Amino acid sequence: MPCDYLKVLNLAKNGQWNAAHELVQSFSDPFSCRIHAYLHRVEGDLSNALYWYKRAGVDMPAGNLQDELSRLYEMLATGTTTPSN
Numbered sequence: 001m002p003c004d005y006l007k008v009l010n011l012a013k014n015g016q017w018n019a020a021h022e023l024v025q026s027f028s029d030p031f032s033c034r035i036h037a038y039l040h041r042v043e044g045d046l047s048n049a050l051y052w053y054k055r056a057g058v059d060m061p062a063g064n065l066q067d068e069l070s071r072l073y074e075m076l077a078t079g080t081t082t083p084s085n
Contacts, residue, residue: 031081
């Protein structure tokens with residue numbers, strides 16, 4: 001069963017970090033790794049976030065967390081969930 005990206009992003013958007021992390025942590029596809037990285041960035045664990053961005057094949061975004069969350073939603077909506085910076 002693939003990761004339910006939308007559910008994870010909605011949980012994250014609504015401040016339900018633990019639930020979002022629990023759902024995404026067992027997936028290793030690039031977009032799941034990117035979401036996982038974002039969650040650790042939200043948590044403030046930048047070393048862990050950097051690890052997951054590397055697994056996703058992207059650099060950590062320079063923008064703020066809200067910009068990144070918006071970009072993740074946009075990527076999901078446009079089907080561009082493959083690695084690119």
